[in-house]
Amino acid sequence: MRSLEDLDVAGKRVLVRVDFNVPLENGEVVDDARIRAALPTIEELRGRGAMLVLVSHLGRPRGKADPALSLAPAATRLSELIGAPVTMAPGVVGEDVRRLTQSMGPGDVVVLENVRFLKGETDNDPELARSLAELADLYVNDAFGVAHRAHASTEGVARLLPSAAGRLLEREVRTLTALLEDPARPLVAIIGGSKVADKIGVLDRFIEIADTLLIGGAMCFSFLAASGHPVGDSLCAKEDIEHAKHLLAGTGTSLSADAAGNGTHAAAAARERARARVELPTDLVIATALDADAEHRVLDGVDVPSGWLGLDIGPATAARYADVISGAGTVFWNGPMGAFELEPFAYGTRIVAEAVAAAHGRTVVGGGDSGSALRHFGLEDSVDYISTGGGAALELVEGKRLPGVQARDGAGAAQSR
Ligand code: ADP
Ligand code: MG
Numbered sequence: 381m382r383s384l385e386d387l388d389v390a391g392k393r394v395l396v397r398v399d400f401n402v403p404l405e406n407g408e409v410v411d412d413a414r415i416r417a418a419l420p421t422i423e424e425l426r427g428r429g430a431m432l433v434l435v436s437h438l439g440r441p442r443g444k445a446d447p448a449l450s451l452a453p454a455a456t457r458l459s460e461l462i463g464a465p466v467t468m469a470p471g472v473v474g475e476d477v478r479r480l481t482q483s484m485g486p487g488d489v490v491v492l493e494n495v496r497f498l499k500g501e502t503d504n505d506p507e508l509a510r511s512l513a514e515l516a517d518l519y520v521n522d523a524f525g526v527a528h529r530a531h532a533s534t535e536g537v538a539r540l541l542p543s544a545a546g547r548l549l550e551r552e553v554r555t556l557t558a559l560l561e562d563p564a565r566p567l568v569a570i571i572g573g574s575k576v577a578d579k580i581g582v583l584d585r586f587i588e589i590a591d592t593l594l595i596g597g598a599m600c601f602s603f604l605a606a607s608g609h610p611v612g613d614s615l616c617a618k619e620d621i622e623h624a625k626h627l628l629a630g631t632g633t634s635l636s637a638d639a640a641g642n643g644t645h646a647a648a649a650a651r652e653r654a655r656a657r658v659e660l661p662t663d664l665v666i667a668t669a670l671d672a673d674a675e676h677r678v679l680d681g682v683d684v685p686s687g688w689l690g691l692d693i694g695p696a697t698a699a700r701y702a703d704v705i706s707g708a709g710t711v712f713w714n715g716p717m718g719a720f721e722l723e724p725f726a727y728g729t730r731i732v733a734e735a736v737a738a739a740h741g742r743t744v745v746g747g748g749d750s751g752s753a754l755r756h757f758g759l760e761d762s763v764d765y766i767s768t769g770g771g772a773a774l775e776l777v778e779g780k781r782l783p784g785v786q787a788r789d790g791a792g793a794a795q796s797r
Contacts, residue, residue: 381553381785382544384421387518389430391486395516396421396546397533397784399523399768400436400454400491409457414525417768419461421522421546422489426462431484433515434458435472435492435533436523443499455491466491472498473511481515495533502531509536522546524553527784528772534784545785548768553785555765556776559744564709565591568741569656570701570732572597573715573749576620578771581778582714587627590656592708594701596693596717596728603628603660604682612666612684630654659704663694665718665725672722692718693728702735711739714747714774720756729753737762746773 387394398418403410425432439449452468459466466489469477473492481490492515495501500508509532513519519541521527526534527549545553559567569586571579576599586593595603601611602620606628630653666688667676676691684690693701698717705711713736717728736743737759745751745763748770754760767773776782 381550383550384424384520384544384547387520387542387544389425389428389518392430392518393433393481393484393516394425394430394518394520395433395435395512395537395541396425396520397523397526397537398422398434398436398546399525400434400451400458401438401525402454402457404438404448404453407453409453412457412461414768415454415458415461417548418522418546421520421548422458422462424547425520426464426487426489429486430518431481431486432489433481433484433492434489435495435512437496437501437526437533438494439496441494441496443496443502445493445497449494449497451491451494458489458491462489464489469493473508473515478515495531500532502529504530504532504536506532506536508532509540512537513540516541519543520546521784522548523784524549524767524769524772526772527552527769527782528775528780530783535786538784549785552767552769552773553776555744556746556767556773559710559712559742560585560589560777560779563589564741566708567710567712568592568594568704568708570594570596570705570711570713570717570736571715572599572717572729573747574598574615575715576602576615576617578774579715580620580623581780582774583623583627585778586712587630587654587656587658590712592704593656593658594704594732595658595660596697596701596732597715598690599715600661600693601684601690603658607660609682610684610686611690612686613689614684615689627654628658659701661693661697662700663696664690665692665694665727667691667724670719670722672724676724691722691725692720695727695731698728698731702731705732705735705739708739708741710741711736711743712777713743713745714750714777716749716753720753726756730757733757733759746770746777 569590598615601614601616602624606624667674719725720729743763746767
C-alpha cells in the first residue's frame with residue numbers, strides 16, 4: 381500500500397478523495413467528525429507545499445445537482461478548522477473548475493462540488509474519471525467510508541494518476557488487517573445489530589479466526605431459531621436461519637442434532653474450519669411492539685411467545701458477555717445488542733459497551749450504529765479504535781478486496797514499472 385511519503389507532492393496539485401458526507405441542518409454542519417478525520421492528511425499535504433483539490437460526496441443527490449446537498453457548508457467548516465481560506469469550486473469538473481485549480485498556489489485548498497451531482501460518479505464513468513484526473517497531478521484516497529465502492533472518484537481516477545492512501549484510509553486498513561492477522565488472544569467478536577444478511581460474511585470469517593463469538597441484537601434470533609427455539613415476532617428471516625444452522629453445525633455449540641443438520645457433508649466441512657465458540661443469549665427483554673411505551677418484560681429463557689418480540693439481550697446474558705469481554709486479548713464489536721435507541725431496550729448494549737470500554741485487551745469497533753451506541757453512552761474515548769467506515773470495515777473484515785484500496789495499488793504498480 382503506497383503512503384503519502386511515497387509521493388513527491390511539493391508544488392503539485394493533489395486531488396484528495398475525502399469523506400465529507402456530514403449531517404447538515406439549515407445549511408450548517410451539525411457534526412464535523414468526518415471533516416476532522418481528514419485533517420491529518422490535509423494538514424500534512426499543505427505542510428509539504430501541495431495544492432489541494434478535495435472531492436467528496438454528500439447525501440444521495442442521485443446524479444442531479446441539489447443545492448441542499450452542496451459541499452459549501454463543509455468547505456466553510458474546513459476553513460475554520462485549518463484556519464486558512466478554502467475556496468468552493470463552481471462545480472465538480474469542467475472549464476471553470478479547471479481554471480480555478482490552475483490558479484492555485486502551494487498550501488491552497490479548493491473543495492469541488494458534491495461529486496454525486498454527476499451520474500458518472502456511481503457509474504464509475506471513465507469520462508468523469510478523466511475530467512477529475514485533469515484537475516491534478518497526483519491522487520490521494522482518504523475516504524475509507526466509500527472504499528468498498530468502485531466509483532469514478534475512488535477507483536476510476538486512481539487508475540489515471542500516481543496514487544497513494546491518505547493517513548485515515550491507511551490507518552483503517554492497517555488496524556483492521558492487524559486485527560485479523562495477528563490478534564492478541566483470546567479474540568472475542570461481538571456481533572449484533574439488525575442487518576443480518578450484510579453480516580453473514582463477517583460471521584463466517586470470525587467463526588474461523590475468533591476464539592469466542594458473542595451474538596446479540598436481532599442477529600441472535602436466527603441462531604435461536606436455528607437451535608429450535610420459537611422467536612415470536614422477533615426480526616428473523618428464513619434465509620438467515622439456514623445460514624445460522626450451518627454456522628452452528630461447525631462449532632461446539634450445543635444444539636439438537638436434527639436442527640444442526642449434523643452428519644451432513646456441509647456440517648462436517650463447517651466443523652473443520654470452525655474455531656470459535658458461539659455464545660447465544662439465555663435471557664431476553666421482550667415487548668409487544670418496537671416502541672418505548674409498549675408493554676415489556678425480562679424473559680428468563682429464550683422461547684419468545686407469539687405476540688411478543690425480542691428487543692434486547694437479558695441482564696444475565698449481558699453480564700455473561702461482559703465477563704467474556706473482560707478476559708479478551710482483542711475485542712471486535714459490530715452491531716448493538718438491542719434496540720438501544722429506546723431506553724427500555726438499551727441495557728444490554730450499555731453493559732456490553734461498558735465492558736468493551738473497560739477491557740484490558742485491544743478494542744476495535746466497526747459499524748455505524750455501534751459507534752453511535754458508544755457515543756450515546758459517552759464511552760467513545762475509552763475504546764482503542766472506532767472505524768469510520770461501516771460497510772467498508774465489514775467488507776475488509778470479511779476478507780473482500782476493496783476497490784478504493786485495490787485501484788490505488790494498481791496505479792502504484794503501473795507507475796513503478
Ligand atoms: P451497525 O451499524 O453497528 O452495523 P446495524 O445497522 O446492523 O448495526 O443495526 C443497528 C440497529 O439494529 C439499531 O438501530 C438497533 O435498534 C437495531 N436492533 C438491534 N437489536 C434489535 C432487535 N432485537 N430487534 C430490532 N432491532 C434491533
Ligand atoms: Mg447500521
